Amino acid sequence: MSDDSATGHGAPRTVVVKVGGSLVSDKRSDHDIDEAAVLDYARLVADLARSYPGRVVLVAGGGALGHGAVRRKEHDGRLALLPLTRATFAVKWVWTEAFRAVGLPAVPLQAMAMYAEGGDGPMFQTGVVSRLLGTGVLPVLSGDCVLTADGDLRILGSDHVPGILLDGSFGPVRVVALTDVPGIHTGRTGDSPVVPYLDAADPSRAYAYLWPTAAWDTSGAMRGKVDAFVAHAARGAECVIARGDRKAASLRHLMAPMADWPKDLPRTVISRSRPA
Amino acid sequence: MSDDSATGHGAPRTVVVKVGGSLVSDKRSDHDIDEAAVLDYARLVADLARSYPGRVVLVAGGGALGHGAVRRKEHDGRLALLPLTRATFAVKWVWTEAFRAVGLPAVPLQAMAMYAEGGDGPMFQTGVVSRLLGTGVLPVLSGDCVLTADGDLRILGSDHVPGILLDGSFGPVRVVALTDVPGIHTGRTGDSPVVPYLDAADPSRAYAYLWPTAAWDTSGAMRGKVDAFVAHAARGAECVIARGDRKAASLRHLMAPMADWPKDLPRTVISRSRPA
DSSP: OHHHHHOOSSOOSSSEEEEEEHSOOOTTTOOOHHHHHHHHHHHHHHHHHHHHHHEEEEEEEHHHHHHHHHHHHHHGGGGGGTTHHHHHHHHHHHHHHHHHHHHEEEOOOGGGGGOOOOTTTTOOOHHHHHHHHHOOOOOEOOOEEEOOTSSSHHHHHHHGGGGGGGGGSOSSSSEEEEESSSSBBSSSSSSSBBBBBBEETOTTTHHHOOOOOOOTTTOOOHHHHHHHHHHHHTTTOOEEEEEETTSSSSSGGGGSOOGSOOOOOOOEEESSSSOO | OOOHHHHHHSSOSSSEEEEEEHHSOOOOSSSOOOOOHHHHHHHHHHHHHSSTTTOOEEEEOOOHHHHHHHHHHOGGGTTTTTTHHHHHHHHHHHHHHHHHHHTTEEEEOOGGEEEETTTTTOOOOOHHHHHHHHHEEEEEEEEEEOOTTOOEEEEETTTTGGGGGGGSOOOOOEEEEEEESSSSSSSTTTTTTBOOOOETTHHHHHHOOOOOTTTOOOOOOOHHHHHHHHHHHHTEEEEEEEOOTTSSSGGGGGEEEOOGGGGTTTOOOESOOOOO
């Protein structure tokens, strides 16, 4: 009934790895970024990108720097959110330097320059992402502020950024969020099992499970992530939420069909069809 | 014989104002940017953009920060030039803050995210520039490093950046470089008259006039500017080199037909046809 090449579960063409800010920073601080943690994750993502040249994109969670820029709101008026593009550029640069340290060519790209909304609908101009991938360079994206149809800016959180890549030549796309939980818990405690699969056409079941959002998390924590991933899945992406482990042996399973993932690795898959 | 709407000299649709780094910094230093000078020019450009909403784009010269990033070359390998995108982002941010200070909405955009070269030729994706202009926001561009067909990076100097805007819906485009000389001098001293008009189809005459390039100027000084502007003119732009004056009363003549420019204002026009 479902077409594997569109709904996923086979090996994807492109994996968009989103490393949650919570893994590399303390969101309750405005400036901390844990460069040693970034380096560990960069090493893992670099290994994945070297194993599958031209098929990996990184999205760096904003973490403390991004959240700080939004909280401070030193700007006002219609472009009040603009400092977010500067803050997340700094985050991307930390990642870019980490990739350089581990020998992987990587380039930071400003999402705001490639995406905008408007009366005619959203506009995606991701040709540079394609060309970077075509020459074996890892594109480093992040959350950003983006232009709306009204001429204001709004936050495009890092969980939403993979959506920029769903109208181009990147598919089938798998979006993997590495975060500080192993998926969507079925209970209110961290030792409860996670929901293995969430049907993007009927996400209501998942929302019942969601933990309350912490007030300090401008991205809306897991609720926001599920909203974003349900939207990506509706556009054909296969989305996975899993716990990040900076000391993991490898991330190469991120490119494997879901059936070949380690059996003992908890995760929540959000897509339009149940994995085999 | 010539079509005014293509070759210029009438009022342009879009004016790309490039403020030379030499006007706001000391290129021989790695870090200096004269924020008071930036503020003065921002005030002038803001007045122009308010007078002609949606028709003005700023290109910030890299100046000391950009030249420093290129000179230091702390990176090596195929992406050795990458620090330029960080350095020129910082330059754009200084300008963005200056525009905020004078009350004009402005947004910095990374040229590398909108332009790349490749086997199929150069790719221009400037939809965000169009949408910003459509909502009355000033796009702030700058020189950058850009991806080449070989997968390396090369410098796209700020004089070349207006070329990104010549394949879109921005024309007729006038490119105005405000710099520290009043045009292309006919002699080797600063008190010699300037060449009023340079035919883009036959630029050889101008090259005979050009001053030797200072070794500290990675952009090749006036020679590089003429190369860039001859190329823009060949693609239909009307290009003007004039002296910047941070205390000028106005820049509104930049949007006027050339025939209406102040008679006593020296400038060199580079285009495909002689101004009336």
